[in-house]
Amino acid sequence: MIRYDCEDIRFSLTGKRLVTRWLNRVAGNASKKIGELNYIFCSDPYLLTINKQYLGHDYCTDIITFDFSDDYAIEGKGDRISGDIYISIDTVRYNAEAYGEGFDRELHRVIVHGLLHLIGFDDVTPELQNEMTFQENKALDILFQMRNEG
Numbered sequence: 001m002i003r004y005d006c007e008d009i010r011f012s013l014t015g016k017r018l019v020t021r022w023l024n025r026v027a028g029n030a031s032k033k034i035g036e037l038n039y040i041f042c043s044d045p046y047l048l049t050i051n052k053q054y055l056g057h058d059y060c061t062d063i064i065t066f067d068f069s070d071d072y073a074i075e076g077k078g079d080r081i082s083g084d085i086y087i088s089i090d091t092v093r094y095n096a097e098a099y100g101e102g103f104d105r106e107l108h109r110v111i112v113h114g115l116l117h118l119i120g121f122d123d124v125t126p127e128l129q130n131e132m133t134f135q136e137n138k139a140l141d142i143l144f145q146m147r148n149e150g
Helices: 016-029 044-055 069-074 089-098 103-119 126-149
Strands: 002-006 033-042 063-067 080-088
Touching: 002 016, 016 033, 016 103, 016 126, 033 103, 044 063, 044 080, 044 089, 063 103, 069 080, 080 089, 080 103, 089 103, 103 126
Parallel strands: 002 033, 033 080
Antiparallel strands: 063 080
């Protein structure tokens, strides 16, 4: 089950049904199933507090992913992924403008970025960042195709 919530901001994700189908397809393509996945949209200050409190980082970011997939592995459901994904709408807006992307495309990139972390992709080195970007673009292509299918 995928949930979309907000903390400290007013924001509503458009096309939730399509996004949910898309995320399930991306997970399925990696031979994974989504267990419980929570997307929490928030502000920069809110995400900064989480970054300081849980990760010890004193800087803003666009996304923080907490992986709870091990809970499913303990229950014998190792193919299921689960987690909380916090996304700063402030930073997504800023990055969309800085990168010359539309807000929706940048938001969907960040949304799938969190899922890709749960699937097992990382971005701690330049090589891994390149692979993550490749996977994000591949997933965005799937979303584009699904939109055209109707």
